[in-house]
Amino acid sequence: MVAAATREAVLAAVEEVGFVPNRAARRLVSGRSDAIGVLVPDITNPYFGAMVQAIQGDARRDGLAVLIADTGADPAEERRALQALSRQVDGLVAVTPITDLAAATVPVVAVNRQLRNHASVVVDQDAIAHLALGHLVDLGHRRIAVVRGPAAYWSAMRRDRAVERFAAGAEGCRIDLIGPAPATFEGGRTAYGAVDSSGASAVVAFNDLQATGLLVAAGEAGREVPSSLTVVGSDGLGLAAMTAPPLTTVAAPLEELGRTSRQLLGELLQDASGARRVTLSPRLVVRRTSAAPVVITRKTRHHRGRTHHVPRS
Amino acid sequence: MVAAATREAVLAAVEEVGFVPNRAARRLVSGRSDAIGVLVPDITNPYFGAMVQAIQGDARRDGLAVLIADTGADPAEERRALQALSRQVDGLVAVTPITDLAAATVPVVAVNRQLRNHASVVVDQDAIAHLALGHLVDLGHRRIAVVRGPAAYWSAMRRDRAVERFAAGAEGCRIDLIGPAPATFEGGRTAYGAVDSSGASAVVAFNDLQATGLLVAAGEAGREVPSSLTVVGSDGLGLAAMTAPPLTTVAAPLEELGRTSRQLLGELLQDASGARRVTLSPRLVVRRTSAAPVVITRKTRHHRGRTHHVPRS
DNA sequence: GCAGCGCCTGCAAACGTTTGCAGGAAGTGT
């Protein structure tokens, strides 16, 4: 609402004097903080690290500060953090799988779970299940174990449902559900026993951490991957490329997940009514832990023929 | 400066009405923000994740908000972030290995490097070198490769010096310096070639990520760990326990590193003159990637006797 | 009864913005 020439002059003067607006004063009168918060259960986990990275990169570009709270997955702590953050930010992104978000007094975007009255960004669990199981079936596997994630996770619940649907439609193919097991290395490691005794030739883990645990446990048990057991993870962490052999996994679009949640939060701050839900698609990354099952009879050899078309990374 | 009874009454009233002081107003007049910033090059790296976790846990307990900036190790971005954060926080912790901290206008605590006029918390690089190399010598290794970290890192520079000193004092023991190599999985992986051709029976990596790369590269080259090559890492990340075989490493006191830097920053905010420097001690964690070297001659067999006393985790 | 002390109340200034409004100066069209 000023003439262009004046604007230039003002800007030049600002530059010359080195004027920087005082954020506290601005906040006081405007009521906004120009900050957003990110709630995570464990920042040490690269999954959440990637999330924070994407969110803060975008936010800082827009002049938003990013406050972080690592709750250690402790419900009491989460509640406290939620309330504390609510007073310091304009809105927040909750990447915590089981937090009660009702305590928040600012707009919240939930990542990887859908709740009533909340914006959310999730990875398509159906697609994860189909990508992983489809890959295994294509390779010729007919006895597949699936390790379930923690029952309280929205994503685990959805994944289980997707797996069950897939199982119902896959003739001549037996799928055993194992667990639930914690979404950790140890969770995968201890789940190996059940996987082994299930007689499966391939196993789909709930995430990459679990898959790594399964890999290590299989190694310790003397079972070779992928020749004797195929392992497929999910998440697409950098870690997955560092295992031996490197892990076949269904990669979540981590970067996009972060950016989208940041963007949804932005929309929410402008217009609280538009609590959108978006679903992002995962991508199968075939590395070296997946292969056709060991050939035992002529019949199974028949199936192997189908695998020849499968691309290997 | 009020009577105890009055204080109680006031507190009760505060509770009843649900009064919460407005941070913006408080900041405006007090000039403090009750916030600290953490600068990291890559939050996806669990080393920095652990740092952030420890810092923010402590800080939030004291009512301090924690702002985070992930700079992607880009100098321009680091400069920008440093200036932006300076205006929003009372002080910051810089866990970035090569940032120019001069642009900061608030007190800064540097982690893992020492600078003039800056408080710092570092891990004793001398101890890391001695712990790792001493362990290998005790096991009987006489040809040891050490992969150097990036030349611009203070910690790498110190580590190199410590290694050289150790080498000078270790008779009958040859130590080859490899690199510098990036402090990453890929860095370790590509360094393997040089390690192999150096003829060493053991290698000390600059950090756990590098060590993991070495482990994988060795596996791909058909060289068994630890029977044919001993690998020792450094950092003590959770990742180190997830490798196959689990990694012997010199663990940094990550939690303590974070807490101490937080505390030093606190002291600095009270009294800017006391820019303390503290050095923390690492700890050798022996797992399964270290063993006595392969016996080739009677002479080397003689050395093996010394290893029997070495505790294995 | 009075000085002195401990505690409290009440008031006002200051922090650095945003926002809105009143007024004025210059330029445009008739």
Next chain:
DNA sequence: ACACTTCCTGCAAACGTTTGCAGGCGCTGC
């Protein structure tokens, strides 16, 4: 020359604290 528009200046209120000071009330000790 007059009304009108466009752009600008200047002033003042408001945001919710902190900080400091002046004054008052009641109690204690002499």
